[in-house]
Amino acid sequence: MLKLLLFVGLITTIYYLFFAKKKSLTSPRNDDSMEEAMIPCTMCGTYVQAKEALMSSGKYYCSPECLKKKQG
Ligand SMILES: [Zn+2]
Known part of the structure; x- marks a missing residue:
C-alpha cells in the first residue's frame, strides 16, 4: 500500500x-497564471477557469445559463 x-x-x-x-x-508569455486562475460564478458560485468563464458587465459566469438567469 x-x-x-x-x-x-x-x-x-x-x-x-x-x-x-x-x-x-x-x-x-507571462499571462498563464491569469488564464488558469479559478474564479467563482457570480450566479451560482461554481469555480471556473478564467479563460472558460463568460464575462458580462465586469462579472464572471460559469455558463450561458447563469448569464441568462442574471438577465432574465
Ligand atoms: Zn454559474
Whole structure:
C-alpha cells in the first residue's frame, strides 16, 4: 500500500515537472497564471477557469445559463 502511494506520488511529480517544462517551452508569455486562475460564478458560485468563464458587465459566469438567469 505504501509502495502504491509512493508510485502515485512519483508519477504526479514527473507529470508536473513535464507539464511545467512543456508549458514554459510552448507559451513563454507571462499571462498563464491569469488564464488558469479559478474564479467563482457570480450566479451560482461554481469555480471556473478564467479563460472558460463568460464575462458580462465586469462579472464572471460559469455558463450561458447563469448569464441568462442574471438577465432574465
Ligand atoms: Zn454559474
